[in-house]
Amino acid sequence: MAPTLSVRLVGHVTLDVQASGDVAAQVQGFSVGLGKLSAAAAERARQLRAGLSLASFASARRPVEKEIHRFVRRLAARGLVEYSLGPARGGDQVVIEPQMPDYWPRTPRLRASDRLVLSRFAYLRRRADELVLESPRSGALFKICDPKVAGILAALATPQRIEHLRHRPGFPGLPLLALLVDCEILFRVAAGDAGLRPTEGDDSLVLWDFHDLLFHARSSEGRHANLSGGVYPYADTIAELPAVRPRWPGEAIDLRPASAATAGVRPSPMAELLLKRHSTRDFDAVRPITLAELAQFLDVTARVRSEQDTTLDLGGGDLSLTYALRPYPSAGAGYELELYLAVDRCDGLPRGFYHYDAGAHALTPIEVGGAALDATLAAAAIAMGATGKPQILVTIAARFGRLSWKYSSIAYGLILKDVGVLLQTFYLVATDIELGGCAIGSTNIEQFAKLTGIAFHVEGPVGQFALGRGASPARSG
Numbered sequence: 001m002a003p004t005l006s007v008r009l010v011g012h013v014t015l016d017v018q019a020s021g022d023v024a025a026q027v028q029g030f031s032v033g034l035g036k037l038s039a040a041a042a043e044r045a046r047q048l049r050a051g052l053s054l055a056s057f058a059s060a061r062r063p064v065e066k067e068i069h070r071f072v073r074r075l076a077a078r079g080l081v082e083y084s085l086g087p088a089r090g091g092d093q094v095v096i097e098p099q100m101p102d103y104w105p106r107t108p109r110l111r112a113s114d115r116l117v118l119s120r121f122a123y124l125r126r127r128a129d130e131l132v133l134e135s136p137r138s139g140a141l142f143k144i145c146d147p148k149v150a151g152i153l154a155a156l157a158t159p160q161r162i163e164h165l166r167h168r169p170g171f172p173g174l175p176l177l178a179l180l181v182d183c184e185i186l187f188r189v190a191a192g193d194a195g196l197r198p199t200e201g202d203d204s205l206v207l208w209d210f211h212d213l214l215f216h217a218r219s220s221e222g223r224h225a226n227l228s229g230g231v232y233p234y235a236d237t238i239a240e241l242p243a244v245r246p247r248w249p250g251e252a253i254d255l256r257p258a259s260a261a262t263a264g265v266r267p268s269p270m271a272e273l274l275l276k277r278h279s280t281r282d283f284d285a286v287r288p289i290t291l292a293e294l295a296q297f298l299d300v301t302a303r304v305r306s307e308q309d310t311t312l313d314l315g316g317g318d319l320s321l322t323y324a325l326r327p328y329p330s331a332g333a334g335y336e337l338e339l340y341l342a343v344d345r346c347d348g349l350p351r352g353f354y355h356y357d358a359g360a361h362a363l364t365p366i367e368v369g370g371a372a373l374d375a376t377l378a379a380a381a382i383a384m385g386a387t388g389k390p391q392i393l394v395t396i397a398a399r400f401g402r403l404s405w406k407y408s409s410i411a412y413g414l415i416l417k418d419v420g421v422l423l424q425t426f427y428l429v430a431t432d433i434e435l436g437g438c439a440i441g442s443t444n445i446e447q448f449a450k451l452t453g454i455a456f457h458v459e460g461p462v463g464q465f466a467l468g469r470g471a472s473p474a475r476s477g
C-alpha cells in the first residue's frame with residue numbers, strides 16, 4: 001500500500017477557531033490571524049493537529065476542498081505546518097520540515113526505468129536524537145524515522161534504476177523518491193553517465209564545493225528555518241567570553257614607553273580617518289546623499305582601475321586570464337564582488353534598484369517591484385535597529401564561480417575575507433567624504449534571488465552596507 005502524504009501543524013502551533021469562523025494560530029504566545037473559514041472547512045482544519053491527507057483536498061473540486069487548500073497554503077507560507085509520509089494507519093516514515101516559506105511538497109512523475117542518484121550536496125546527520133537528511137539546494141529537510149529508509153539512501157550513493165530499487169528490502173515507495181527529486185536531493189541520470197558532478201545542475205553548480213554551498217546557504221537567511229542572528233542562544237548556559245583575551249603567561253614587553261616616543265606627533269590623515277570612522281544607522285531626512293557624492297564614493301572604492309591580460313603555463317597548455325583591478329585588495333585579484341544599490345533617497349537619482357557597472361562606472365537600473373524594494377530596505381533598517389530606512393543599501397554580491405574556478409576548498413572563505421576588506425574600504429571612504437554608513441551582517445539570499453532572477457548558487461549577496469548622509473545630532477535627537 002502506498003504511503004500517505006499528510007499535512008499537520010508543527011508541534012508548537014495551535015489553531016484557535018472562533019464561533020464567527022475567524023481563525024488564528026497561536027505560536028509561542030503570539031496570535032497570527034488567518035482569516036475566516038466556513039463551518040465545514042473549520043471542522044476539517046481541526047484534523048490538522050493529527051494530520052490531514054493532502055489527497056483529501058488536492059483536487060479542490062468541492063468548495064470546502066478549495067477553501068481548505070487555500071487555508072493550508074496560508075499556514076505553509078507562515079511556516080506553521082510540516083508534512084508526514086507514512087502508512088495510512090501508523091507512525092511516520094519520514095517527516096518533511098519546510099525550510100523556505102514557499103516550499104510545497106510536489107511529487108514529479110517517475111518512471112520505473114528512471115535512474116536516480118543522491119546529490120553530492122545531500123547529507124545525513126544527527127539532530128538531537130533524530131536522523132535528518134538535508135541539502136543546501138533543498139527547500140525542505142527530511143527527518144528519517146524509519147532506519148530502512150537510511151539503507152535505501154545509502155544504496156543511492158550509486159545510480160539505481162527504480163525498477164531494481166523497488167525490490168530492495170525497505171523500499172519506501174515512489175512518493176518519497178519523487179519528493180526527494182523535487183527537492184534536488186535525488187536527481188535523474190542517464191544510463192552510462194560518465195560524470196555525476198557535471199550532470200547535476202549547471203556549470204555554476206559544478207564549481208561549488210560541498211562545504212562552501214552549505215556554508216553559504218546556512219550562514220545567511222532565506223534557505224533554512226534555523227534560528228539566525230543575535231539571539232544569544234547560550235546566554236543561560238555558558239558565560240560570555242571576555243572582551244579582551246586573558247594574558248599568556250610569561251613576561252610581556254610593555255609597548256607604552258615605545259608609543260610615548262610618538263605621543264606628541266600629529267597623527268597621519270590615515271590614523272585620523274581610522275579614529276573618526278564609526279557606524280551610522282540613522283540618516284538625514286532633509287538632505288539625502290547626492291548623485292555626485294554617490295559617484296565619488298563608487299569611484300574611489302570600487303571602480304575598475306585597469307585591466308590586465310596574462311597567460312599562465314599550467315603544464316598542459318597555456319591558460320589566458322584577465323584581471324580587472326580595483327582600489328581594494330582581492331584574493332588572487334579575482335574581484336568577484338559586484339555592487340547592487342537599493343536606492344530609497346538620493347538627490348539626482350530616481351528611487352530604484354541598480355547594478356554598479358564597475359568597468360564603465362555607470363549604474364544600470366534593474367526593474368523590481370516597489371514592494372520588493374521596500375522589503376529589502378526595511379530589512380536593512382531592522383538589522384540596524386534604525387528608526388528609518390537607509391538612503392541607499394549597497395548589497396555586495398559575489399560571482400562565486402569567479403573564485404571557485406581557481407580555488408579548491410578555500411573559495412567561499414576567500415570571498416568572505418574580500419567582503420571584510422571592501423566593508424572597511426566603504427567605511428573609510430564614507431568617513432573621508434563626510435557620509436555615514438553601517439555594515440549589515442545578515443543578508444537574505446532568497447530575497448536577492450527573487451529580486452534579480454539569478455539562482456542563489458550563481459551570484460548572491462555576501463554582505464551589505466547602508467549608506468547616506470548621517471543624521472545630524474540635533475536632528476537625530
Ligand SMILES: Cc1cc2nc3c(=O)[nH]c(=O)nc-3n(C[C@H](O)[C@H](O)[C@H](O)COP(=O)(O)O)c2cc1C
Pocket residue numbers: 277278279280281383384385423438439440441442
Ligand atoms: C561584518 C559586520 C557586520 C555588521 N553587522 C551589523 C548589523 O547587522 N547591524 C548593525 O547595526 N551593525 C552592524 N555592524 C556594525 C557594528 O555593530 C559596529 O561596527 C560595531 O558596533 C563597532 O561600532 P563602530 O562601527 O561605530 O565603531 C556590523 C559590522 C561588521 C564589520
